[in-house]
Structures are given as structure tokens and as C-alpha cells.
Amino acid sequence: MARYTDASCRLCRREGEKLFLKGTRCYTDKCALSRPKRSYAPGQHGMAKKKQSEYCLQLREKQKTKRYYGVLEKQFHGYFEMANKKKGVTGENLLAILETRLDNVVYRMGLGSSRAEARQFVRHGFFTVNGKAVNIPSYLVSANDVIEVTDKYKSNDRLAAIMEVTAGRAVPAWLSVDLEKLTATVVALPKREDIDFPVQEHLIVELYSK
Numbered sequence: 001m002a003r004y005t006d007a008s009c010r011l012c013r014r015e016g017e018k019l020f021l022k023g024t025r026c027y028t029d030k031c032a033l034s035r036p037k038r039s040y041a042p043g044q045h046g047m048a049k050k051k052q053s054e055y056c057l058q059l060r061e062k063q064k065t066k067r068y069y070g071v072l073e074k075q076f077h078g079y080f081e082m083a084n085k086k087k088g089v090t091g092e093n094l095l096a097i098l099e100t101r102l103d104n105v106v107y108r109m110g111l112g113s114s115r116a117e118a119r120q121f122v123r124h125g126f127f128t129v130n131g132k133a134v135n136i137p138s139y140l141v142s143a144n145d146v147i148e149v150t151d152k153y154k155s156n157d158r159l160a161a162i163m164e165v166t167a168g169r170a171v172p173a174w175l176s177v178d179l180e181k182l183t184a185t186v187v188a189l190p191k192r193e194d195i196d197f198p199v200q201e202h203l204i205v206e207l208y209s210k
Contacts, residue, residue: 058207065199069098070115075138080208091201092192099172099190102129103137105147109177109184110166111159126153141186149182172196 052060066076083093098104103112103119106127112118119137121127127134128148129141141147153159163179171177174190 055207058203061200061203062207065095065098065197065201065204068115068197068199069101069104070119071098071101077208080204089192091205094204095192095195095197095199095201096190097140099174099195100140100142100186101137102127102134102139102141102147105141105175105184105186108172108175109147110163110169110171110179111149111182113162113165117162121159126150126156126159143186143188145186147184147186154182 062076066073071079079097080090080094083097084090086093099108103115103122106112106118106122107115111126112121122137122139123135125133125135126149128150129139129145131146131148133150149156149159159182172190172194174186174188174194175184176187177184
């Protein structure tokens with residue numbers, strides 16, 4: 001399967017804002033965007049100031065959203081098509097679909113310092129959904145689904161260490177989390193106001209609608 005293997009901090013520098021791809025590092029002075037000398041885009045022409053066209057703005061929003069959720073182009077476009085067929089606003093539907101990916105839900109529970117780490121835990125079989133083992137990070141949860149850490153991993157030292165680090169992280173309103181039992185219930189599907197990611201989703205819709 002194709003995946004990005006270069007430095008994650010390059011992606012944040014390219015988009016000009018934190019995408020929280022490196023977990024706790026993103027909250028420290030080690031973050032590339034926290035250092036003025038590296039707060040510009042990577043590459044030979046990163047420091048050059050360019051006038052952004054309408055297409056460029058749309059593309060950057062799409063790339064930023066893909067990278068934030070850790071999704072590649074083909075799958076992201078598939079999510080757009082899925083969102084477009086649903087009732088409601090396409091851009092909001094798209095963000096709701098991305099939020100309900102199992103790896104994102106695990107991250108939102110505070111059981112991953114980054115979405116990449118949460119994705120790894122899912123692949124390694126750390127979680128069940130409604131009592132059934134699920135090791136597919138792109139699995140889309142539904143309202144009233146119950147996500148739980150399997151008994152085998154409930155005493156895992158790595159999970160315990162992560163929960164100490166993410167203890168202050170806010171849990172979205174559409175999730176009900178019980179960290180003592182290491183479970184979460186999807187109270188309802190996320191709405192636009194529940195998603196704190198700064199993205200202008202209408203630009204993505206405009207890009208794909210051309």
C-alpha cells in the first residue's frame with residue numbers, strides 16, 4: 001500500500017500550520033513551525049512569496065485535509081464521492097466521514113498521541129467495535145457503536161503512557177469516552193460545529209466539482 005515516508009514536519013511547513021502529525025512533539029519548541037528559521041515551506045523555493053490563484057487555494061485546502069487525516073488521494077476522492085451522494089452539505093458530509101474513521105476515533109479518545117500512532121494500534125488489533133475485532137483504520141463507525149480496547153491490551157504500558165500525555169485533550173461532543181474501562185460510544189454522528197479542524201471545506205468541493 002502506498003504511504004508517505006518522508007519527514008512529517010515537511011507537510012506542516014508546506015501547509016503553513018500545525019497538522020499535529022508528530023504527536024507530543026507538535027506541542028513543544030521542537031515543532032518546525034515553532035522555529036522562525038523553518039516556518040516557511042520546504043524546498044528550494046520555499047521562501048519565495050507567490051501570489052496564490054483560486055485553484056491554488058482550493059488545492060491547498062484539499063492537501064491540508066488529506067494530510068491532517070492521513071488519507072491518500074484515491075481514498076480521499078472516494079470519500080468525496082460518498083459525501084456528494086448523501087443528503088446535506090457535501091463539504092460537511094466529507095468532514096463527518098473523515099471524523100468517523102476508526103483511527104481518528106481512537107485518536108479522539110486520547111489513545112494515540114497522533115493519528116498515525118492510533119492507526120498503528122488499530123492495525124495491530126487493539127480495538128473492537130460492538131464486540132467484534134476490527135483492524136481496519138478506515139472502518140467507518142456509526143451512531144451508537146461502542147469502541148473498546150481488547151482485554152489483551154488493556155494493561156498495555158504504551159497505552160497507559162499515552163493517556164498520561166493526552167489527559168488534557170478535549171473529547172468531541174459526539175463521543176462519550178470512559179477511560180477507566182477504555183471504551184467509547186458514538187453518541188451521534190459529528191456535525192460541523194463539532195469539528196475543530198480549521199478548513200474551508202467549500203474550497204475542496206469547488207475543486208472536485210470542476
